[in-house]
Amino acid sequence: MNRAIELLAPAGDLARLKTAVRYGADAVYLGGKRFSLRSRASNFEIADIAEGVQFAREYGAHVHVTVNIIPHEEDFDGLNDYLRQLESTGVHAVIVASPSIVKRVKTVAPKLEVHLSTQMSSTNSLAVQFYRNLGADRVVLARECTMEQIRSLCAHSEAPIETFIHGGMCVNYSGRCTLSNAMTLRDANRGGCAQSCRWRYHLYQDSQKLSEDHLLFSMGSKDLMAADYVKDMIEAGVASLKIEGRMKSAYYIAVVVRAYRQLIDWLRAHPDEDPSAAVQAAQQELMRAENRPACTGFLAGIPGPQDHLYDNAPSRVTHDFLAQVLDYDPARGQALIEVRNHFEIGEMLEAFGPHLKNTPFVLETMEDEEGELVAVANKPLQRCWINAPAVFHPYDLIRRKERKL
Numbered sequence: 001m002n003r004a005i006e007l008l009a010p011a012g013d014l015a016r017l018k019t020a021v022r023y024g025a026d027a028v029y030l031g032g033k034r035f036s037l038r039s040r041a042s043n044f045e046i047a048d049i050a051e052g053v054q055f056a057r058e059y060g061a062h063v064h065v066t067v068n069i070i071p072h073e074e075d076f077d078g079l080n081d082y083l084r085q086l087e088s089t090g091v092h093a094v095i096v097a098s099p100s101i102v103k104r105v106k107t108v109a110p111k112l113e114v115h116l117s118t119q120m121s122s123t124n125s126l127a128v129q130f131y132r133n134l135g136a137d138r139v140v141l142a143r144e145c146t147m148e149q150i151r152s153l154c155a156h157s158e159a160p161i162e163t164f165i166h167g168g169m170c171v172n173y174s175g176r177c178t179l180s181n182a183m184t185l186r187d188a189n190r191g192g193c194a195q196s197c198r199w200r201y202h203l204y205q206d207s208q209k210l211s212e213d214h215l216l217f218s219m220g221s222k223d224l225m226a227a228d229y230v231k232d233m234i235e236a237g238v239a240s241l242k243i244e245g246r247m248k249s250a251y252y253i254a255v256v257v258r259a260y261r262q263l264i265d266w267l268r269a270h271p272d273e274d275p276s277a278a279v280q281a282a283q284q285e286l287m288r289a290e291n292r293p294a295c296t297g298f299l300a301g302i303p304g305p306q307d308h309l310y311d312n313a314p315s316r317v318t319h320d321f322l323a324q325v326l327d328y329d330p331a332r333g334q335a336l337i338e339v340r341n342h343f344e345i346g347e348m349l350e351a352f353g354p355h356l357k358n359t360p361f362v363l364e365t366m367e368d369e370e371g372e373l374v375a376v377a378n379k380p381l382q383r384c385w386i387n388a389p390a391v392f393h394p395y396d397l398i399r400r401k402e403r404k405l
């Protein structure tokens with residue numbers, strides 16, 4: 001159990017990359033503006049990637065870049081130059097979904113590790129070995145593997161294995177879907193998925209409408225939340241645990257990365273103890289991010305009706321993100337914060353951070369930088385000094401336990 005396992009987090013932009021690393025990710029993955037699925041989710045030019053690599057290095061973390069389009073003929077234009085640029089910025093690995101690009105990376109930019117994308121639906125050790133022989137340094141398994149299969153795959157594969165532990169699921173076999181193409185002309189395999197499976201549909205049998213207007217039907221799956229499988233995955237020899245969600249907010253990234261970081265660290269420190277309480281604490285914390293309803297995907301076997309997202313109603317948001325800490329003055333016992341959401345004097349708030357446990361407190365004092373009293377924080381990016389019941393650090397976050405209606 002003392003073997004280090006990588007916690008791999010998504011980064012939709014530089015700010016979220018830094019949040020993921022500060023909150024405990026060992027590595028982050030991001031997409032550039034070309035050659036990447038979810039290219040719409042990316043703000044990363046080469047200069048941003050270079051800055052991200054530098055920042056991650058300060059924390060001993062790695063940066064992986066997706067180069068995972070299913071390439072058509074014209075998609076190879078400029079690819080060699082792009083790969084060389086990634087290599088020269090110090091990117092650790094590229095995530096690739098094409099055998100030809102696996103081979104190309106090895107020739108053109110050999111310092112880059114090649115991680116085979118989940119888009120290739122690797123579900124058995126023979127497939128993993130095939131891609132290993134082709135040059136893949138790691139294989140990201142299909143989300144459609146059970147825990148039993150992951151155990152066997154790790155035992156019978158030379159290539160390090162990466163598995164998903166958290167985030168969205170495709171209701172079709174991951175990435176092998178043309179729903180979005182058919183309905184919106186947006187190609188899911190070229191970064192444009194419109195998530196058509198999660199739209200709300202009327203059900204018909206022939207011409208007879210089965211659904212009622214207030215009970216529409218979604219084809220989506222509940223999200224994956226696999227905190228109760230982290231111990232199994234470590235023991236199975238999985239090399240990396242991956243969180244999905246390059247479109248998610250910085251608050252989501254902070255909460256989810258921190259929850260899995262704390263769970264992994266607890267498991268390493270207490271290898272022989274019952275992990276139930278630590279798993280439960282992680283699950284409770286994960287529910288404080290803005291998740292859809294969650295399940296354990298395929299890990300326990302084929303998902304059942306209870307794992308289907310029938311109406312795509314969001315799960316209850318139990319916490320609102322309110323502000324980020326910029327500074328702390330120990331002499332005043334106050335923190336300088338930057339406001340992101342409406343709150344006011346007298347409310348019960350909660351601060352948390354990479355090194356700050358969940359700290360509830362009542363907001364008793366608030367003043368602007370000129371010393372004027374503030375009763376209500378309601379301007380985006382407004383800066384205020386507030387009372388702090390503990391030592392707060394820059395990049396700690398403040399949230400409210402219950403949604404204010």
Ligand code: SF4
Pocket residue numbers: 169170171172175176177178179180188193194195196197198
């Ligand atoms: S439409 Fe749904 S199932 Fe298809 S690729 Fe997009 S998320 Fe996956």
